[in-house]
Amino acid sequence: MTDHRKPGKPAQALDTLYASDQPRQDFRFDASVARVFPDMIRRSVPGYTTIIPMIEVITEQYMQPGSHGYDLGCSLGASTLAMRHGMPDSGCTLVGVDNSDAMIERCEHFIALDDHPLPVELRCEDILDTAIENASVTTLNFTLQFVDPDRRLELLSRIANATRPGGVLILSEKIRFESDAEQATQTLLHHEFKRANGYSGLEISQKRSALEQVLIPETLAEHRKRLEQAGFHNVMVWYQCFNFISMLAFKPA
Numbered sequence: 001m002t003d004h005r006k007p008g009k010p011a012q013a014l015d016t017l018y019a020s021d022q023p024r025q026d027f028r029f030d031a032s033v034a035r036v037f038p039d040m041i042r043r044s045v046p047g048y049t050t051i052i053p054m055i056e057v058i059t060e061q062y063m064q065p066g067s068h069g070y071d072l073g074c075s076l077g078a079s080t081l082a083m084r085h086g087m088p089d090s091g092c093t094l095v096g097v098d099n100s101d102a103m104i105e106r107c108e109h110f111i112a113l114d115d116h117p118l119p120v121e122l123r124c125e126d127i128l129d130t131a132i133e134n135a136s137v138t139t140l141n142f143t144l145q146f147v148d149p150d151r152r153l154e155l156l157s158r159i160a161n162a163t164r165p166g167g168v169l170i171l172s173e174k175i176r177f178e179s180d181a182e183q184a185t186q187t188l189l190h191h192e193f194k195r196a197n198g199y200s201g202l203e204i205s206q207k208r209s210a211l212e213q214v215l216i217p218e219t220l221a222e223h224r225k226r227l228e229q230a231g232f233h234n235v236m237v238w239y240q241c242f243n244f245i246s247m248l249a250f251k252p253a
């Protein structure tokens with residue numbers, strides 16, 4: 001299995017974006033976020049450093065010869081590179097899509113630094129518009145949560161329709177819980193995870209309020225129901241740490 005922990009030099013920039021007191025602004029994937037993103041996501045998402053190498057393992061298992069792999073919301077390409085290293089050498093192609101120019105620009109560098117023969121097609125466009133066909137493995141690694149909830153079914157249905165029988169969607173999301181008590185406990189533990197990774201109370205609370213209107217988490221039951229409505233079956237959670245989960249959803253064979 002490949003070591004994805006050090007994708008390249010810019011990965012070292014420290015995330016201090018919310019360290020000083022500032023007026024509330026919605027979170028955006030702009031150039032300042034792209035610059036610190038590897039540090040930000042590693043210190044903010046419990047399990048991210050486990051999920052990335054497992055995307056390679058899952059891709060290796062389910063990628064079908066002659067099909068396409070898609071990484072939707074690829075950011076700097078951590079999940080794209082994991083897929084690349086799990087692809088068989090049998091006529092497969094890999095596409096990474098993100099609508100942030102700043103992310104795609106940096107992603108190109110990371111892809112170029114990764115010494116691997118399989119070309120990666122990078123598209124700077126909305127995943128709601130991107131063409132998807134003949135897919136066997138598609139990854140949405142912490143991306144669906146940023147899509148308008150009213151358009152999530154349409155996107156998942158398009159992915160399901162474009163996926164070959166036996167193919168899979170890897171869907172990682174921040175979730176919310178039906179029980180208020182569980183929601184409070186898991187949120188507290190997530191914030192303690194951030195604190196243990198060096199974020200201050202001010203950083204945690206300012207980021208939380210910046211994400212409030214932008215990252216819309218749903219319950220596991222809502223995800224399951226929608227994935228099934230979209231045409232997937234055998235929806236299973238393969239990873240959970242606090243309020244962050246990753247699921248597999250299969251296209252019936």
Ligand SMILES: C[S@@+](CC[C@H](N)C(=O)[O-])C[C@H]1O[C@@H](n2cnc3c(N)ncnc32)[C@H](O)[C@@H]1O
Nearest residue numbers: 029073075078079098099100126127141142146
């Ligand atoms: C949390 S990051 C994904 C992290 C990445 N998959 C990884 O594993 O490192 C979410 C990404 O989704 C992108 N994004 C959000 N909504 C999008 C949309 N509608 N179309 C394309 N990209 C989108 C953002 O620009 C951002 O780079």
Ligand SMILES: O=C(O)C(=O)C[C@]1(C(=O)O)C=C[C@@H](O)C=C1
Nearest residue numbers: 040041044045142174207208211
């Ligand atoms: O929920 C939070 O507090 C986060 O910081 C999570 C999260 C994510 O899940 O994508 C939000 C924005 C950044 O992309 C990095 C991490």
